[in-house]
Amino acid sequence: MRPITSNERARMALNAMKDLGFGRKLAVKVLKNLLKLYENKWELIEDENYRAFAEAILDAQDDGITRQLGNDEMSDFGAQDQQFTETFTQEVSPSLNICGSEVPGPSSSSRRRKPDHNRHDEMDDLVDAETDSPLLKRPRRKQPETGASSEDRAIIPMPQEPSPSSLPSPTSEGTRVVNESGKVIKYVNYRRDVNSKRPRSAPLKEPKEEPDLLPESNYGGAPLAVIFPSDSDSAGNRESYSQGSQEGSERQTPKTGVPSTSKAPNTTSSHINGQNITIAPCTNTYVVPEGSPCTKLEIASSSNGEFKLAIYSPANLPTPSLSDFFKLVEDKCLHSYKLLLPDFSLSRIMNEMCEALVECNPSDSGVSSSCMPDEATDANGGPDENAMVVAQNPQLALGVVRPAHDSSDVARGEEKFLIPIFNDYTSDETPPNFAYIPQNLVSDNACLNLCLARIGDENCCADCYGDCLAGPVSCACARETGGDFAYNSEGLVRREFLDECLEIAHDRWDPRHRVYCNEGECPVERSNEAMGKCKGHLMRKFIKECWSKCGCSKGCGNRVVQRGITVQLQVFMNGNGKGWGLRTVDEIPKGTFVCEYAGEILTAKEYQERYNQRKASLMNSQPMLLDADWAQRSGLKNEEALCLDATFYGNIARFINHRCYDANLVEIPVEIETPDHLYYHLALFSSRKIEPLEELTWDYGIDFKGTELQNGSFKCLCGSKYCRDTKHSRKGKGKQ
Numbered sequence: 001m002r003p004i005t006s007n008e009r010a011r012m013a014l015n016a017m018k019d020l021g022f023g024r025k026l027a028v029k030v031l032k033n034l035l036k037l038y039e040n041k042w043e044l045i046e047d048e049n050y051r052a053f054a055e056a057i058l059d060a061q062d063d064g065i066t067r068q069l070g071n072d073e074m075s076d077f078g079a080q081d082q083q084f085t086e087t088f089t090q091e092v093s094p095s096l097n098i099c100g101s102e103v104p105g106p107s108s109s110s111r112r113r114k115p116d117h118n119r120h121d122e123m124d125d126l127v128d129a130e131t132d133s134p135l136l137k138r139p140r141r142k143q144p145e146t147g148a149s150s151e152d153r154a155i156i157p158m159p160q161e162p163s164p165s166s167l168p169s170p171t172s173e174g175t176r177v178v179n180e181s182g183k184v185i186k187y188v189n190y191r192r193d194v195n196s197k198r199p200r201s202a203p204l205k206e207p208k209e210e211p212d213l214l215p216e217s218n219y220g221g222a223p224l225a226v227i228f229p230s231d232s233d234s235a236g237n238r239e240s241y242s243q244g245s246q247e248g249s250e251r252q253t254p255k256t257g258v259p260s261t262s263k264a265p266n267t268t269s270s271h272i273n274g275q276n277i278t279i280a281p282c283t284n285t286y287v288v289p290e291g292s293p294c295t296k297l298e299i300a301s302s303s304n305g306e307f308k309l310a311i312y313s314p315a316n317l318p319t320p321s322l323s324d325f326f327k328l329v330e331d332k333c334l335h336s337y338k339l340l341l342p343d344f345s346l347s348r349i350m351n352e353m354c355e356a357l358v359e360c361n362p363s364d365s366g367v368s369s370s371c372m373p374d375e376a377t378d379a380n381g382g383p384d385e386n387a388m389v390v391a392q393n394p395q396l397a398l399g400v401v402r403p404a405h406d407s408s409d410v411a412r413g414e415e416k417f418l419i420p421i422f423n424d425y426t427s428d429e430t431p432p433n434f435a436y437i438p439q440n441l442v443s444d445n446a447c448l449n450l451c452l453a454r455i456g457d458e459n460c461c462a463d464c465y466g467d468c469l470a471g472p473v474s475c476a477c478a479r480e481t482g483g484d485f486a487y488n489s490e491g492l493v494r495r496e497f498l499d500e501c502l503e504i505a506h507d508r509w510d511p512r513h514r515v516y517c518n519e520g521e522c523p524v525e526r527s528n529e530a531m532g533k534c535k536g537h538l539m540r541k542f543i544k545e546c547w548s549k550c551g552c553s554k555g556c557g558n559r560v561v562q563r564g565i566t567v568q569l570q571v572f573m574n575g576n577g578k579g580w581g582l583r584t585v586d587e588i589p590k591g592t593f594v595c596e597y598a599g600e601i602l603t604a605k606e607y608q609e610r611y612n613q614r615k616a617s618l619m620n621s622q623p624m625l626l627d628a629d630w631a632q633r634s635g636l637k638n639e640e641a642l643c644l645d646a647t648f649y650g651n652i653a654r655f656i657n658h659r660c661y662d663a664n665l666v667e668i669p670v671e672i673e674t675p676d677h678l679y680y681h682l683a684l685f686s687s688r689k690i691e692p693l694e695e696l697t698w699d700y701g702i703d704f705k706g707t708e709l710q711n712g713s714f715k716c717l718c719g720s721k722y723c724r725d726t727k728h729s730r731k732g733k734g735k736q
């Protein structure tokens with residue numbers, strides 16, 4: 001292979017800096033000086049994704065070079081591509097001035113900053129010490145010593161929801177939130193009166209006709225649906241809705257995923273990453289690890305709203321006192337997070353949790369004022385709301401008669417906005433009965449070990465501060481997406497990444513995108529012999545978001561899905577045989593997070609058992625396998641093969657209808673709390689710009705060509721010209 005030339009290396013280095021947002025002229029200048037400094041040793045510049053280069057530019061900026069060059073010169077990348085190519089054969093000096101600052105030569109800790117900067121040298125040392133980190137860890141900047149609390153110091157203040165009178169008039173794209181330097185950091189829509197402005201009903205906007213996306217022959221011959229089958233057709237499906245609500249009261253409480261009315265801790269379910277959370281009876285999540293195998297920390301709750309923390313020790317061991325235990329946890333927190341306030345106290349946090357809990361449930365006399373610690377305090381020392389475990393209203397159990405849906409808000413206040421129901425066709429019909437949950441629930445048997453200790457340093461950015469996207473270099477949380485964050489500063493999925501995801505979704509039947517299990521190892525095959533040999537699992541690209549162990553703030557731009565729904569939605573009766581559907585109120589730009597597909601996390605086997613037992617009541621169910629990473633695993637255990645079922649518990653995504661191939665939403669797996677990809681969030685993002693009042697659709701990935709068992713559960717009425725259900729297709733009849 002031809003050796004890479006200096007000019008090519010220079011071009012690559014400058015492009016890397018351009019990607020980080022640095023101006024070209026400054027970068028060229030710094031690069032020249034670095035080459036002198038490092039005696040043309042490009043490896044030192046290229047090492048760790050051009051870390052030394054980026055840091056030298058930062059130093060140069062701090063030293064005022066930015067001002068010297070002026071704004072125009074700082075943003076002149078793009079032009080003059082040729083100019084820099086002949087400039088990189090420089091003479092060497094052992095130590096030189098990079099844009100005005102004295103920097104030690106390569107022999108002495110070549111990539112360290114000069115010592116007298118305003119930076120936090122201690123953190124720099126830490127960063128430098130991590131030589132094997134594949135990506136740069138951005139040093140946490142030293143905070144001004146104002147005595148302010150950690151919250152006060154957040155770089156990007158999260159916008160407060162204004163009072164109704166001060167609501168800004170929303171634009172189609174939402175209200176821009178800008179940071180101090182005027183950069184748009186996110187768009188916010190504010191809760192609006194559902195009756196205002198928009199008519200209560202509006203003619204359905206069918207998804208717009210897509211241009212020819214692929215030759216006809218490419219979308220046939222799909223080997224298998226990735227969805228578990230159901231045998232209803234659309235008509236049957238509609239019938240089951242009206243039965244559904246009556247049946248709801250008679251239904252047996254499913255064995256898993258339902259807060260039990262019994263006190264046995266093992267029969268309740270956990271709710272993750274959200275508020276108003278149900279219980280985590282799955283005590284293995286909270287068991288004190290291996291080192292002390294006989295002592296157990298157990299967190300239990302009942303559906304009456306009580307919960308408790310218990311430490312069990314075997315007879316031959318003394319039970320540790322709660323205060324000793326707290327002290328140890330505090331020490332560990334200090335060791336892990338380093339930046340705890342001096343008066344940090346676990347017991348105080350727990351008291352505050354209890355108080356908050358009582359405030360959240362003022363009418364719930366069953367709420368105990370005792371509280372339990374969670375493993376998680378977030379990296380800023382505060383309690384981690386995502387991991388708190390709170391008893392939930394037992395009425396959610398499906399065995400209990402619950403009122404019909406509230407047509408002004410199907411989400412019953414669980415989301416940031418009201419999500420109203422419109423039915424202009426059959427005025428008395430309401431959506432089928434189900435319990436609205438904003439986040440997933442986990443069954444007892446599903447092996448989902450939510451333990452912060454499992455998130456290693458390489459899977460988080462403990463050293464970051466504020467907004468990871470605003471930093472000059474990507475942190476470890478961008479590694480999953482090849483070193484660039486999946487989101488841009490406006491909170492949208494980056495175009496290139498989205499296009500890659502769309503390509504995979506479009507070519508989902510192409511064997512190049514699928515992985516096939518060894519014989520007898522496929523969890524789907526094991527749970528349902530009738531499925532036959534493994535038909536392959538789609539290998540998908542993951543997004544990784546920052547989370548509790550990361551040092552950044554909750555407003556960090558790499559936290560999108562975990563912040564929940566930010567677009568205004570409506571449930572509506574479709575009137576075209578597909579039943580209820582979901583539509584957007586406002587225009588949605590391409591790459592916007594719309595909602596997560598939430599439901600009960602079951603094992604594939606559990607789902608199959610449930611399906612076999614109550615086939616009829618599962619007619620509307622679209623269980624999704626969480627198999628995006630099974631490719632990396634061999635010998636998956638039954639309890640590790642997870643599946644998402646929104647039949648009894650689900651969120652707004654439960655109303656999204658299927659459209660073959662050219663749907664306006666695409667699902668992307670998002671890693672938040674677990675690093676191993678066996679559990680992830682199935683997040684739906686807009687695949688293109690979506691017009692106001694357009695129906696939202698998603699390609700469920702059903703093979704309508706397979707045998708009955710492999711088939712999807714309905715006759716497809718999507719109306720897409722790419723419809724795969726050739727037997728029943730209404731191609732060309734889709735418009736009404």
Ligand SMILES: C[S@@+](CC[C@H](N)C(=O)[O-])C[C@H]1O[C@@H](n2cnc3c(N)ncnc32)[C@H](O)[C@@H]1O
Pocket residue numbers: 233234237431432577578579580581619620621622653654655656657658659713714715716717718
């Ligand atoms: C996740 S639900 C979607 C919401 C559903 N329409 C409802 O009324 O609750 C999936 C069910 O909707 C119906 N459905 C979704 N997409 C459809 C399509 N393209 N054609 C016909 N029926 C569809 C099927 O009955 C399917 O089992």
